[in-house]
Amino acid sequence: MTAVLQAQGLSRHFGALRAIDNVSLSLAPDRIHAVIGTNGAGKSTLIHLLSGELPPTAGHVRLHGREITNWSQPRRAQAGIGRSYQRNTIFLPLTVRENCRLAAQARTQRPWHFWQSAQACRASLDRADEVMERAGLAAVAGKTAASLSHGQKRQLEVAMCLATSPTVLLLDEPLAGMGAEESERMLELLRRLRQGHAILLVEHDMDAVFAVADDITVMVNGSPIASGLPADVRNNPDVQEAYLGAAH
Numbered sequence: 001m002t003a004v005l006q007a008q009g010l011s012r013h014f015g016a017l018r019a020i021d022n023v024s025l026s027l028a029p030d031r032i033h034a035v036i037g038t039n040g041a042g043k044s045t046l047i048h049l050l051s052g053e054l055p056p057t058a059g060h061v062r063l064h065g066r067e068i069t070n071w072s073q074p075r076r077a078q079a080g081i082g083r084s085y086q087r088n089t090i091f092l093p094l095t096v097r098e099n100c101r102l103a104a105q106a107r108t109q110r111p112w113h114f115w116q117s118a119q120a121c122r123a124s125l126d127r128a129d130e131v132m133e134r135a136g137l138a139a140v141a142g143k144t145a146a147s148l149s150h151g152q153k154r155q156l157e158v159a160m161c162l163a164t165s166p167t168v169l170l171l172d173e174p175l176a177g178m179g180a181e182e183s184e185r186m187l188e189l190l191r192r193l194r195q196g197h198a199i200l201l202v203e204h205d206m207d208a209v210f211a212v213a214d215d216i217t218v219m220v221n222g223s224p225i226a227s228g229l230p231a232d233v234r235n236n237p238d239v240q241e242a243y244l245g246a247a248h
């Protein structure tokens with residue numbers, strides 16, 4: 001299967017620390033590839049390298065086979081690589097719809113010209129409505145982001161990411177801090193988003209990962225120790241010792 005996004009021999013060193021060391025992985029269409037690992041394993045750094053927020057020390061990133069290793073983060077976003085953050089990036093005083101509309105506008109080449117074109121504005125609003133519906137936020141469209149629950153804020157972050165019409169979604173711990181009900185809602189959203197996207201999911205919640213992932217890579221100290229289908233990863237002795245064993 002053709003990879004949508006591919007990392008090959010990717011490394012990122014901070015001085016003597018090899019935060020990411022020779023990592024190769026692929027994101028395929030309509031699949032969720034989860035990356036798990038203990039604290040400091042390099043998961044967030046990997047996302048930064050794929051989204052273009054950090055340059056690699058070595059290795060390549062390709063989008064639909066095209067070399068994009070030297071592309072900036074905005075250029076990658078324009079090309080369809082969307083990401084959500086561990087921290088909140090939403091504008092709290094604005095409504096859910098306004099947040100989504102701003103995110104949709106950010107995808108256009110000259111967002112500061114949007115007011116000159118009623119059509120562009122209409123398109124952003126339509127896109128906002130579409131992603132709110134998709135993310136299960138239509139009922140709270142007119143509420144300020146500040147008034148949302150923690151889980152709804154995380155849903156809004158995913159909706160804002162979707163508003164940029166990405167083909168790749170890089171999701172950094174979308175379930176962090178959620179209760180059981182909120183987690184289940186987010187998992188449902190992730191299952192719906194699988195269709196039409198290539199998804200990288202960094203997540204600490206192992207039950208959630210095994211509930212939604214099609215492929216799993218396990219990282220330890222910057223390097224993958226196992227990668228494959230969930231059942232194979234679960235039964236891998238190295239994984240059980242290095243990660244699952246430690247968690248249970």
Ligand SMILES: Nc1ncnc2c1ncn2[C@@H]1O[C@H](COP(=O)(O)OP(=O)(O)OP(=O)(O)O)[C@@H](O)[C@H]1O
Nearest residue numbers: 014017018019037038039040041042043044045046
């Ligand atoms: N800008 C930086 N400068 C120096 N060291 C860094 C930098 N960013 C990350 N590191 C180090 O790189 C290693 C990997 O960090 P990273 O945040 O990618 O891990 P992680 O797997 O996402 O951890 P967590 O699960 O705790 O979020 C850690 O040892 C971290 O301290």
